[in-house]
Amino acid sequence: MSNYHIKHLEEYYQVYRKSVREPENFWGEVAEEHFLWRKKWDKVLSWNFKTPEIKWFEGAQLNITENCIDRHLLNRGDKTAILFEPNNPDEEAEHITYKQLHSRVCKMANVLKDQGIKKGDRVCIYLPMIPELSIALLACARIGAIHSVVFAGFSATALSSRINDSDCKLVITSDGSYRGTKSIDLKGIVDEGLKDCPGVKSVLLVKRTHAEINFHEGRDQWLQPLMDKADSNCAPEIMDAEDPLFILYTSGSTGNPKGMVHTTGGYMVYTAYTFKNVFQYTENDVFWCTADIGWITGHSYIVYGPLANGATSLMFEGVPNYPDYSRFWQIVEKHKVNQFYTAPTAIRALAKQNISFTEKHDLTSLKVLGSVGEPINEEAWHWYNDVIGKKKSPIVDTWWQTETGGIMITPIPFVTPTKPTFATLPFIGIQPAIMDANGQEVTGNQVDGRLCIKFPWPGMARTIWRNHQRYKETYFSTYPEYYFTGDGAFRDEVGYYRITGRVDDVIIVSGHNLGTAPIEDSINEHPAVSESAVVGVPHDIKGSALYGFVTLKETGESRIHDNLRKEINQMITEHIGPIAKLDKIQFTNGLPKTRSGKIMRRILRKIACRDMENLGDTSTLLNPEVVDDIKKNVL
Numbered sequence: 001m002s003n004y005h006i007k008h009l010e011e012y013y014q015v016y017r018k019s020v021r022e023p024e025n026f027w028g029e030v031a032e033e034h035f036l037w038r039k040k041w042d043k044v045l046s047w048n049f050k051t052p053e054i055k056w057f058e059g060a061q062l063n064i065t066e067n068c069i070d071r072h073l074l075n076r077g078d079k080t081a082i083l084f085e086p087n088n089p090d091e092e093a094e095h096i097t098y099k100q101l102h103s104r105v106c107k108m109a110n111v112l113k114d115q116g117i118k119k120g121d122r123v124c125i126y127l128p129m130i131p132e133l134s135i136a137l138l139a140c141a142r143i144g145a146i147h148s149v150v151f152a153g154f155s156a157t158a159l160s161s162r163i164n165d166s167d168c169k170l171v172i173t174s175d176g177s178y179r180g181t182k183s184i185d186l187k188g189i190v191d192e193g194l195k196d197c198p199g200v201k202s203v204l205l206v207k208r209t210h211a212e213i214n215f216h217e218g219r220d221q222w223l224q225p226l227m228d229k230a231d232s233n234c235a236p237e238i239m240d241a242e243d244p245l246f247i248l249y250t251s252g253s254t255g256n257p258k259g260m261v262h263t264t265g266g267y268m269v270y271t272a273y274t275f276k277n278v279f280q281y282t283e284n285d286v287f288w289c290t291a292d293i294g295w296i297t298g299h300s301y302i303v304y305g306p307l308a309n310g311a312t313s314l315m316f317e318g319v320p321n322y323p324d325y326s327r328f329w330q331i332v333e334k335h336k337v338n339q340f341y342t343a344p345t346a347i348r349a350l351a352k353q354n355i356s357f358t359e360k361h362d363l364t365s366l367k368v369l370g371s372v373g374e375p376i377n378e379e380a381w382h383w384y385n386d387v388i389g390k391k392k393s394p395i396v397d398t399w400w401q402t403e404t405g406g407i408m409i410t411p412i413p414f415v416t417p418t419k420p421t422f423a424t425l426p427f428i429g430i431q432p433a434i435m436d437a438n439g440q441e442v443t444g445n446q447v448d449g450r451l452c453i454k455f456p457w458p459g460m461a462r463t464i465w466r467n468h469q470r471y472k473e474t475y476f477s478t479y480p481e482y483y484f485t486g487d488g489a490f491r492d493e494v495g496y497y498r499i500t501g502r503v504d505d506v507i508i509v510s511g512h513n514l515g516t517a518p519i520e521d522s523i524n525e526h527p528a529v530s531e532s533a534v535v536g537v538p539h540d541i542k543g544s545a546l547y548g549f550v551t552l553k554e555t556g557e558s559r560i561h562d563n564l565r566k567e568i569n570q571m572i573t574e575h576i577g578p579i580a581k582l583d584k585i586q587f588t589n590g591l592p593k594t595r596s597g598k599i600m601r602r603i604l605r606k607i608a609c610r611d612m613e614n615l616g617d618t619s620t621l622l623n624p625e626v627v628d629d630i631k632k633n634v635l
C-alpha cells in the first residue's frame with residue numbers, strides 16, 4: 001500500500017497511527033517512494049526540542065527544482081505547470097508548460113549566476129503575482145541561493161529592514177504592479193528602500209506596467225534582455241537536505257519580524273505530501289490558491305507543493321472585486337478550477353455581495369474548497385459550503401503557520417467528516433497537545449487551552465535567521481519540550497480541534513499576521529505622540545480590525561484630531577504598509593499600567609470591544625483613574 005494518497009477514514013487512522021508510532025519509517029517511506037534524491041539520507045530524523053535542533057533526512061542530497069520540474073519533463077512536459085490569470089480579464093491567460101518552466105527557470109538561474117549569485121547567497125524578491133515571481137523562487141533554488149520573498153504590499157522601510165536582516169545581495173522587482181484599477185509604483189518603493197541597503201549591488205527588473213521609472217545606472221538591469229541571452233539549461237546545484245531553501249519573515253508579539261528559515265528536503269516532502277492529500281489532487285485537476293506568494297501559503301501551495309506533484313497551479317494577479325465581485329467565480333468557470341483555496345476574509349467579503357455574482361457562473365468543476373489564515377466563522381463556513389460548494393465539495397479548514405511550513409490540522413476531503421469552524425484532525429505525522437494554565441498537557445477530550453506540537457514534522461522551520469536564541473525563546477521555552485504555536489484551541493468530544501485564535505500580541509487582520517509592537521513603534525515616531533497601544537477588535541469582514549489608544553505629549557493638543565489620525569496612519573503605512581492601518585484611533589490621557597509600568601492591553605482590548613463589565617479589578621493599577629476616562633470616550 002502506498003502511504004501517499006489517503007482514501008478513506010480507516011486508512012487515515014491506520015496511516016496516522018503508523019506515522020506516530022514509527023515516524024522515521026513512515027517519513028522515510030514517503031520520501032523514498034515519491035521524490036528524486038541525488039543521495040539517500042543517513043538518518044531520517046534527529047531532534048532535540050531543548051536546544052532546539054531538528055534535522056530531517058540528514059546526509060541526503062537533492063535539488064528541489066529537479067523534483068518540481070525536471071522529473072516531470074518526460075511525462076508531463078507539455079502539461080501546464082503554471083496557469084497565469086492576469087489582473088485585467090481582457091488580457092490573455094498564460095499557460096506555462098513544464099518544459100517552458102524548465103527553460104525559464106534555467107535562464108533566470110543563469111542570469112543570477114552571471115550576477116555573481118552563488119549557493120547560500122540571499123536574494124530578495126519583491127514582485128507582484130506574475131509568473132516571474134514563481135520562476136524567481138525556483139531560479140534561486142536551482143542554484144542554491146536562499147530566497148527571501150517580501151510581500152509587494154510592504155513599505156520601503158519594511159522592505160529595507162528585511163533586506164538588511166538577511167544581507168540580501170540582489171533584488172528582483174518590477175517597474176510596477178496592477179491591483180484592480182490601480183497601478184502601484186513598486187520600483188519607486190524599492191528605490192526608496194535601497195537607500196538604506198548598502199549591501200545590494202544589483203536590481204533585476206521585470207517589465208510589467210511599462211510605467212516610467214528611475215533607472216539607477218550600474219545597479220539596475222532589465223531582466224528580459226538578460227534572459228534572452230541566457231542558456232536555457234542550468235545544472236541544478238546539489239544541496240544537502242538541511243541546506244536552507246528560503247527565509248520568510250513573519251510577525252512576532254514583540255520586536256522585529258522573524259526570518260523563519262526553511263530547509264530543503266523536509267520542506268519538500270511535507271508540502272508535497274500535504275498538498276496531495278489535503279486537496280485530493282488528481283492528475284488533470286486545476287488547483288487554485290488565491291494567496292499571494294509573499295506569504296507562506298503561496299510558497300507552499302502555489303509553488304512547491306503543487307509543482308512537486310506535477311500539478312497545474314493557477315496564479316492570479318488581481319483582486320476579488322475587479323472588474324466586479326464575480327471575478328473569482330468567473331476564473332473558476334473559465335479555467336474549470338477543481339480545488340479552490342482561499343481565506344475567510346475573502347469568503348466574508350464575497351458572501352456580502354449580491355447572489356447574482358455567484359449564480360451567473362458555472363462552479364460545477366469545484367471538488368474541494370479550502371480555507372486558511374484565521375478561524376472561519378460559522379456563517380462564512382455555511383455560505384462557502386452551501387453557495388459555492390453546493391454541499392458537495394467538502395471544506396478543508398486548514399490550520400498551520402509560516403513556521404510549520406505546511407498544513408498541520410485539517411480534514412482530508414471525502415475522508416474526514418467536516419464540522420463548521422473545526423479544523424478537525426491532525427494531519428498525518430502531527431502530534432498536537434493542549435496545555436492548561438499550569439503548563440501541563442491536558443489529556444482526554446472536551447478540553448481547551450494552548451496549542452502545542454510535541455513531535456517534529458519534516459516541514460517545520462529550523463531556526464530564525466541568525467537568531468537561534470529567539471527561535472528557542474519564542475517557540476520552545478513557554479512549554480519545555482513542546483513547540484508552542486501561539487494559538488488557543490479546543491478539542492471536542494470526538495477529538496476534533498477548533499482553533500480559537502492567537503493568545504499573544506499577534507493580531508490577524510484580513511488573514512495577515514501583524515505584531516502590535518512594530519505598529520506601536522511606528523505610531524510612537526509621530527512627534528506629537530507620547531505612547532500608544534494597539535489591540536484587535538472583531539470586524540465582520542477582516543476578522544479583526546486594529547484599534548489604537550494613543551496618548552499625546554501635550555494634553556490639550558491644539559491640532560485637529562482627525563488630521564492627527566491621518567498622520568498616524570500615514571506613519572504606519574510608511575513603516576509597515578497599508579495593511580497595518582488602524583481602523584479607530586482613540587486619544588487618551590494615559591494608558592492603564594501595572595505597577596511595574598507594563599501596559600495592560602487586556603483591559604484596553606475589553607474596552608475597545610465594549611465589554612466594560614469584565615474589566616476585572618483595576619484598583620491595583622498604577623493609574624486606575626485613566627480607565628474611566630478611556631471607557632467614557634470609547635469610539
Ligand code: PRX
Pocket residue numbers: 250295296297371372373374375376397398399400401402403423485486487499500501502508511512513
Ligand atoms: O492564528 C493562526 C492563524 O494564522 C496564524 C499563522 O499565520 P501565518 O504564519 O501568517 O500563516 C498563515 C497561513 C498558514 C496561526 O497561528 N490561522 C491559520 N490558519 C488558521 C488559523 N486560525 C484558525 N484557523 C485556521 N485554519
